[in-house]
Amino acid sequence: xxxxxxxxxxxxxxxxxxxxxxxxxxxxxxxxxxxxxxxxxxxxxxxxxxxxxxxxxxxxxxxxxxxxxxxxxxxxxxxxxxxxxxxxxxxxxxxxxxxxxxxxxxxxxxxxxxxxxxxxxxxxxxxxxxxxxxxxxxxxxxxxxxxxxxxxxxxxxxxxxxxxxxxxxxxxxxxxxxxxxxxxxxxxxxxxxxxxxxxxxxxxxxxxxxxxxxxxxxxxxxxxxxxxxxxxxxxxxxxxxxxxxxxxxxx
Amino acid sequence: xxxxxxxxxxxxxxxxxxxxxxxxxxxxxxxxxxxxxxxxxxxxxxxxxxxxxxxxxxxxxxxxxxxxxxxxxxxxxxxxxxxxxxxxxxxxxxxxxxxxxxxxxxxxxxxxxxxxxxxxxxxxxxxxxxxxxxxxxxxxxxxxxxxxxxxxxxxxxxxxxxxxxxxxxxxxxxxxxxxxxxxxxxxxxxxxxxxxxxxxxxxxxxxxxxxxxxxxxx
Amino acid sequence: xxxxxxxxxxxxxxxxxxxxxxxxxxxxxxxxxxxxxxxxxxxxxxxxxxxxxxxxxxxxxxxxxxxxxxxxxxxxxxxxxxxxxxxxxxxxxxxxxxxxxxxxxxxxxxxxxxxxxxxxxxxxxxxxxxxxxxxxxxxxxxxxxxxxxxxxxxxxxxxxxxxxxxxxxxxxxxxxxxxxxxxxxxxxxxxxxxxxxxxxxxxxxx
Numbered sequence: 001x002x003x004x005x006x007x008x009x010x011x012x013x014x015x016x017x018x019x020x021x022x023x024x025x026x027x028x029x030x031x032x033x034x035x036x037x038x039x040x041x042x043x044x045x046x047x048x049x050x051x052x053x054x055x056x057x058x059x060x061x062x063x064x065x066x067x068x069x070x071x072x073x074x075x076x077x078x079x080x081x082x083x084x085x086x087x088x089x090x091x092x093x094x095x096x097x098x099x100x101x102x103x104x105x106x107x108x109x110x111x112x113x114x115x116x117x118x119x120x121x122x123x124x125x126x127x128x129x130x131x132x133x134x135x136x137x138x139x140x141x142x143x144x145x146x147x148x149x150x151x152x153x154x155x156x157x158x159x160x161x162x163x164x165x166x167x168x169x170x171x172x173x174x175x176x177x178x179x180x181x182x183x184x185x186x187x188x189x190x191x192x193x194x195x196x197x198x199x200x201x202x203x204x205x206x207x208x209x210x211x212x213x214x215x216x217x218x219x220x221x222x223x224x225x226x227x228x229x230x231x232x233x234x235x236x237x238x239x240x241x242x243x244x245x246x247x248x249x250x251x
Numbered sequence: 252x253x254x255x256x257x258x259x260x261x262x263x264x265x266x267x268x269x270x271x272x273x274x275x276x277x278x279x280x281x282x283x284x285x286x287x288x289x290x291x292x293x294x295x296x297x298x299x300x301x302x303x304x305x306x307x308x309x310x311x312x313x314x315x316x317x318x319x320x321x322x323x324x325x326x327x328x329x330x331x332x333x334x335x336x337x338x339x340x341x342x343x344x345x346x347x348x349x350x351x352x353x354x355x356x357x358x359x360x361x362x363x364x365x366x367x368x369x370x371x372x373x374x375x376x377x378x379x380x381x382x383x384x385x386x387x388x389x390x391x392x393x394x395x396x397x398x399x400x401x402x403x404x405x406x407x408x409x410x411x412x413x414x415x416x417x418x419x420x421x422x423x424x425x426x427x428x429x430x431x432x433x434x435x436x437x438x439x440x441x442x443x444x445x446x447x448x449x450x451x452x453x454x455x456x457x458x459x460x461x462x463x464x465x466x467x468x469x
Numbered sequence: 470x471x472x473x474x475x476x477x478x479x480x481x482x483x484x485x486x487x488x489x490x491x492x493x494x495x496x497x498x499x500x501x502x503x504x505x506x507x508x509x510x511x512x513x514x515x516x517x518x519x520x521x522x523x524x525x526x527x528x529x530x531x532x533x534x535x536x537x538x539x540x541x542x543x544x545x546x547x548x549x550x551x552x553x554x555x556x557x558x559x560x561x562x563x564x565x566x567x568x569x570x571x572x573x574x575x576x577x578x579x580x581x582x583x584x585x586x587x588x589x590x591x592x593x594x595x596x597x598x599x600x601x602x603x604x605x606x607x608x609x610x611x612x613x614x615x616x617x618x619x620x621x622x623x624x625x626x627x628x629x630x631x632x633x634x635x636x637x638x639x640x641x642x643x644x645x646x647x648x649x650x651x652x653x654x655x656x657x658x659x660x661x662x663x664x665x666x667x668x669x670x671x672x673x674x675x
Contacts, residue, residue: 009674085673135416142412146403151483155466156399160413163395163459167417170448174423177444231674237484238675254559258548265547326541330598333518333537334560469521 007084009227016220023220027213034207042200054112056204060211062105065133068098068215072140073165076158086223088154089230091161092144093222097215099137106130125175132171136164150230252336252344259348269317273310273353274360280306281364292369299368300378300429306364307357307382308389308422314353315393316410318345319401319464328401332468338461346387346394346457354386370433377432381445385425388449391456392417398460402467421448470530471495472517472606472637477526478660479509479516485524486512487658496605499628499638499650508655510641511539511610517639518608536604538612542595546584550575550594553583558601569600572627573620588615596624600631607631607638613646621646 006012038056075091078084109127110120121127143160147153263270284302285295322328331341361382362375370378396414400406428441471493478488486509494500502510516523518537544553554566570576573593578586583594592615599607607628613621625646628638640646 132416132419139413139416142409143399146400146406146409149482152402152466152469156463159459159463159466160399163417163456167420170420171416171423174420174444177441178423178427227674234674254556258545258552258556261552262545262547324541325543325545326539327543327545329518329520329537329539329541330543330557331560332520333535334602335533335562336560469515 004082004084007082007086009086009231012086013224013227016224020217020220023213023217027210027217029210030206030213031210034203034205034210038200038203038207042203049115051112051115052200054108055200056207058105058108058112059204060208061101061108062130063208064211064215065098065102065105065130067212068094068101069133069136069161069165069168071219072098072161076161079154080158080162085154085230086227088150088158089226090219090223091158092154093226094219095137095141095144097218097222099134099141101211101215102130102134102137106134123179125172125179128175128179129172132175133168136168140164150233252340255331255336255341255344256348259345260351263348263352269314270352271356273314274356276313277306277310277357277360278364280309281367284368296369296371296433299365299370300374300433301426302368303361303365303370303378304382304385304422304426304429307361307386308418310357311353311386311389311393312411312414312418314349315397315414316400316407318349318394318397320397320406323401323467328464328468332465338464339457342394342398342460342464343391343453343457346391349394350387350390354382354390357386358382371435373435374429374433377438377442378429381425381428381432381438381442384428384442384445384449385421388421388445388452389418391449391452392421395456395460395463398464398467401464421445424448472530472534472639473528474517475527475529477513477516477528478524479512479521480524481509481512485660487655488524488660490526490655490658492653494606494637494639496635496637497632499632499640499648501646501648501650501652502639502641502655503643503652504641504655504659508659510655513655514608514610514639514641515539531606534605535608536599536602536606537608537610538595538599539610540614542591543598544583544591544594547582549580549582550586551579553594554597554601557598561602561604563601563603565603566601569597572600572630573597573623589617589620592616593620593623596627600627605636607636607640609638609640609642611641611643613642613644 006015035056039053042053044050044052072091072094075087075094079088079091106127109130113122113127114120140157140160143157144153147156281302284298284306288294288298319328322331332338334341358379361378365375365378393414396410396417399413400410403409424441424445428438428445431438431441473493475491477490478485479490480486490513492500502513504510512521514537515521517528517531518535519528519531520537543557548556550570551566554569558564558566558569567576570579573596575590575594575597578590578594583591586594592612596612599609612624616624621644625648628640628646628648631638638650640650
């Protein structure tokens with residue numbers, strides 16, 4: 001059995017309905033565990049005090065903001081190459097979730113930055129890059145909503161997503177070049193030493209897992225909605241065609 | 252290809268072609284800046300390079316929807332799509348025509364307006380060079396935006412929303428190059444990056460533009 | 470070489486409109502398409518011209534041989550008649566602008582701006598463009614809109630001359646052009662009752 005079978009909307013819906021309760025459950029479990037542990041079960045940082053705890057929302061949201069766009073890029077590529085409708089709709093469904101994550105990351109970053117840097121907003125490379133990512137999300141969503149024909153919209157937004165990805169990376173480098181910034185280094189990385197102490201690390205991982213699960217639950221849910229909208233449209237069109245031909249027949 | 256270029260230039264220069272509109276817009280924005288930030292020469296001199304770049308970018312943006320919208324409405328694009336010319340070439344020529352009618356006048360006018368903003372004498376060469384290197388990228392990226400939104404009625408605002416984020420790297424390197432040379436610093440790196448962006452989009456962007464235009468024509 | 474459509478299905482806005490169209494057109498022949506409004510003539514012609522992809526089936530012998538004239542003429546109001554034609558001649562790599570102007574009685578108007586022409590004169594200019602393309606297959610969508618009787622006769626004459634030189638023409642029209650052309654009514658090819666489900670992009674959702 002091939003994975004592509006789930007490119008069929010009906011099969012996809014059936015599968016996602018079976019998976020969704022688990023996803024939601026696990027997401028809620030991980031998130032509540034991670035956040036409660038993080039907020040109440042870890043000590044205050046000796047320099048940053050209790051403000052450090054916003055990390056449990058800020059870092060996962062920022063991760064999902066980027067990975068959301070990355071998921072849209074992959075889904076767009078699948079649509080352009082294999083023309084599976086579910087893929088295009090999943091990209092469409094992910095955009096509002098991704099933009100919300102970006103917004104959460106920006107807002108929590110500002111809330112965190114105020115006591116730390118003494119300012120709500122600084123034109124720091126990372127913050128600026130997220131602001132630019134936010135604009136890319138907005139443009140992508142605006143293009144989807146501006147085009148009536150769903151296939152045309154899927155084609156155009158996919159190309160925009162591709163081109164946008166290249167320019168987003170370019171912007172990231174440009175912004176780094178433009179201002180050296182005061183943001184701390186990445187909290188997590190695979191190849192470098194951990195920048196975060198163990199006590200913060202485990203609840204952080206848990207809340208990241210929670211955000212990932214939440215992201216997928218939301219995207220699956222929204223994709224299901226988009227599929228049903230398309231299905232309604234298709235049924236309407238069929239009904240319209242039937243009525244039209246009946247009238248012509250009787251005339 | 253030459254025929255298309257000549258036609259586009261001729262159309263831009265005739266009445267109603269909109270040639271000079273971008274230039275006038277550029278002038279007005281620059282004139283408005285001292286009204287909003289105050290007339291102190293030191294302040295103006297410090298922001299001059301950035302303001303000129305931003306104004307040039309906005310002036311470029313203003314005329315983007317003319318690149319394709321008119322040819323789409325009157326059916327010219329349909330015929331061009333069936334012509335022996337590949338659509339990629341058509342769009343490259345259209346971007347070139349846009350640059351010649353919008354970008355080049357901006358480059359020429361920039362030093363004159365820089366006087367109004369009290370740009371330090373060291374900055375003139377850098378400003379002109381950075382604009383000359385950067386405006387082609389603005390035209391080519393803008394052509395992509397125009398191709399993307401050509402089928403949408405009243406797509407002008409959407410076009411700006413889509414194109415402006417794509418302009419970010421060009422603006423950063425362009426303005427940085429102009430600013431550094433105005434401060435008497437070495438501007439080689441941003442200048443090279445700017446040239447790299449222009450060369451890259453010139454080579455690759457027409458393919459993306461042609462792909463979305465084909466979708467919009469069907 | 471013949472123009473052949475084999476089992477062609479075409480869609481408009483993701484919904485199939487015509488299915489299973491097969492025909493072939495030999496050099497020197499013309500085919501007139503008929504059918505009520507909205508039956509898919511324009512969609513069929515645009516598909517043949519390569520402006521949109523077919524849902525299924527094939528068009529052979531069309532590559533780089535088609536001159537397409539749709540509802541819009543592709544003219545620039547601020548260019549003169551001669552400039553408009555010269556532009557298209559150069560794009561298609563030909564030069565015979567004078568002959569095209571003579572064929573559609575445009576010589577007296579040559580230096581007028583296209584924007585100052587009447588609707589019928591514009592249409593004649595749009596059709597003269599077909600001649601300067603030098604292409605073999607004319608694909609024409611309602612070419613006689615806003616033409617008076619004399620101009621229709623001019624147009625029919627131009628088509629006849631084109632056919633005599635081994636050209637071909639596919640014309641969607643409602644009026645009788647007085648051509649010795651086969652007629653194809655597209656009505657039987659219209660996608661039947663519950664149209665969706667025929668390679669439509671919505672099919673997967675049912």
